[in-house]
Amino acid sequence: MKRILETEEAGLTRAWVIHPDIKDVKARRLASYALAEAVSLADALPGLEVAGSEVVPLPKVKAGTLFGTGKIAELKTRFHDAEVELVLIDGPVSPVQQRNLEKEWGVKILDRTGLILEIFSDRAATREGVLQVELAALSYQRTRLVRAWTHLERQRGGLGFVGGPGETQIEADRRAIDDAIVRIRRQLEKTVKTRELHRAARAKIPYPVVALVGYTNAGKSTLFNRLTGADVLVKDMLFATLDPTMRSVELPDGLEVIMSDTVGFISDLPTQLVAAFRATLEEVLSADLILHVRDISHSESEGQARDVRQIMADLGVDKDVPVLEVWNKCDQLDEDMLLSASNKADRNDALFLTSAVTGAGVDDLLDAVSTLLRAGSVTEVLDLGYADGKARAWLFGQEVVDSEEQTETGFKITVTWNATQKGQFEKL
Known part of the structure; x- marks a missing residue:
């Protein structure tokens, strides 16, 4: 485009x-x-x-x-x-x-x-992001070809079996766009395969994934930077972050997670972009925990939250994935609004009042993330043979081993792990 x-x-x-x-x-x-x-x-x-x-x-x-x-x-x-x-x-x-x-x-x-x-x-930075934008733009442009060639459309020849110059030009443009769409989709397939390889590499170290979602300009990237020490672009501007960013983070209790910052949602997001950027939101779809970041100082915060929930439902996010609501930008509330928000947070274990700028409430949020992720952990006893050295090494590398006892045939290992780690072990 x-x-x-x-x-x-x-x-x-x-x-x-x-x-x-x-x-x-x-x-x-x-x-x-x-x-x-x-x-x-x-x-x-x-x-x-x-x-x-x-x-x-x-x-x-x-x-x-x-x-x-x-x-x-x-x-x-x-x-x-x-x-x-x-x-x-x-x-x-x-x-x-x-x-x-x-x-x-x-x-x-x-x-x-x-x-x-x-x-x-203007904002897409990664190769995949650029291709996704081009694909969405071409799909949008294809429906608007009539705009440039309407003055020729009536110049039809014969009985209509052969189009006149206007129809010919429109069809030629459509074919060119269709060819470009096919080419971009092929390129995207290659980038998707590359991303799948990266995901597979991360899966070998299966840390839980925590995804930050929210309305655009809610402060996700500022919070992401504070939690991870990253330097994602932060600006008081809609869509300051387009391409997803991921960082490994060690929580205060020692639990390691992968934190993912995502593109901000917006009401009436163009259909082309919902489809085109679904791939860049895969980390949300596979997340173990979602942090829904809201700009609680915004006059339409509740309406924005409804839009975010609707888009997550449209994307197919699993309803069983736990969600913590992060009421961000509390430093911008006046005294009465802050008191009201604090009272609501005190009554709701899944709601946290924070300021990504000052750091207020962030420690409590991280403690809750650790507690929630560890709550899904179970203790089990595994019997491994002497030939299962790779699997045994993997368990110790994950630091999930509570105890180990040598037997006649191998090892009896007691582990405490989460569903993600168990799933990855079963694939080994």
Whole structure:
């Protein structure tokens, strides 16, 4: 996908953000929040200068133009006066609507999916991340070919068995995109195999996996850095982290775990990206414990939490995997809100009030992680033959051996291990 900003010669692109409010008046507060999030998305994309933003009430969606003629004329004047070059519409915009609005307003149009794709394209750092973005962008672009070639579509020849130049051009473009999609999928298959090898290598040292999930900009990466000593990019910006990062961490009681930081979730995540980035969230799907990090200082924290839970369900996260809620950014709460949040945390063993910036509450969280992971441990007695030296060495390497007794045929070993370690031992 050719990035919209690459078409600008120099300087910042002046943008205007619109949130079409197609709900009733009671939802206006939610619309205001949605607009603020859309502006944050725009701020997250380098090269943009947000010249203005507004909620546009939309009693009825117009099939060809989205908005009514009067609102289109009103907005056209506003965009002209503000010297706007790009309009970001926080919602789905059909190819026909996009073409008509661009013609009416004389500006470029980008809908919510296109904007998030732009951000992901700018941020993806790993080879797989770049390929996943390209795949999602091509899938998105394929549905919008009509935008560039509508003026030729009516030039059909003969009885319709042979397409005219417009149809030919569209089909040629579609074939080119389809070929590119096939090529990228083949490349992705190679990267997936590489990742599987890495996962297999980690499985030989089967530490429990603890995955951090949460709404974008909830403070996951800041918390991840504090827990692991890593230097993942931390910025007050949506989608500051795209590519998953993993680190081995030794908890205070000596238990070693693998901590995984993941891409932040967001409401109305484009379908193409849910599918494309499912592979990068594999660590969440295979996690032994999930830390759901919330920005408790955010006015829509509860709504964001619902979105995260829904996306985890859509991804197929096992409902039996334990989840701890981490109410982060408590340092940004006023005294009354902090007292209320503390009371709720005191009454809920699965809820922790933290500040990744100051470190408040982090020790209690780590203790709970250790307790929860060790709670799944069981003690068992294994009989190993003298020929099972590799398996015996593995057990000692995992530090799960409580005692060992030599027998006539080999060794009787008492171990205390978790389900992950037991599963890996059985595969040896």
